[in-house]
Amino acid sequence: MILIVCVDDDNGMMFNRRRQSQDRVLRERVLGMTAGSRLWMNHYTEKQFATENAPQINVDDGFLNEAAPGDYCFVEGDDVADYEKWMEKIILYKWNRRYPGDTHFSIPLQAHGWRLTRSTDFVGSSHEKITEEVYER
Numbered sequence: 001m002i003l004i005v006c007v008d009d010d011n012g013m014m015f016n017r018r019r020q021s022q023d024r025v026l027r028e029r030v031l032g033m034t035a036g037s038r039l040w041m042n043h044y045t046e047k048q049f050a051t052e053n054a055p056q057i058n059v060d061d062g063f064l065n066e067a068a069p070g071d072y073c074f075v076e077g078d079d080v081a082d083y084e085k086w087m088e089k090i091i092l093y094k095w096n097r098r099y100p101g102d103t104h105f106s107i108p109l110q111a112h113g114w115r116l117t118r119s120t121d122f123v124g125s126s127h128e129k130i131t132e133e134v135y136e137r
Helices: 024-034 043-049 081-086
Strands: 002-007 012-015 039-041 057-059 072-075 089-094 115-122 130-136
Touching: 002 012, 024 039, 024 043, 024 072, 024 130, 039 043, 043 057
Parallel strands: 002 072, 002 089, 039 057, 039 072
Antiparallel strands: 089 130, 115 130
16 A cells, blocks of 8 residues: 655644644645546545545545555544555655644654655645655655
8 A cells, every 4th residue: 555644744644633724725636646546545634535536435434444555534623553564665754844733643654664765845735835754665
């Protein structure tokens, strides 16, 4: 599976069971990247993509158990540590801000052998700068 996660400067993902932020340009980027593949998400995340015509989206609250090799998983609040052994790649979108957070991305990337293979900044619709980081083993 290829993991997609949005985090703040403290690796925060959610606060009070809500996403910290969202961005239209980021969603368009994810949909472009996943075209022709499967993009898994839960029902909460599906609400972000509700106006998109994206046949690659598969919705299941247990999606991390359903994803096959090569499938993308957009994770907002799930603890993914137990699924790390099945991850082929991790794509982090960094908001480059600090938000209140009570749910955090829990994989210590460098300590677990993940290496940064690409980093790209782009302008979002709600953020002046969003950083896309791609990690591989």
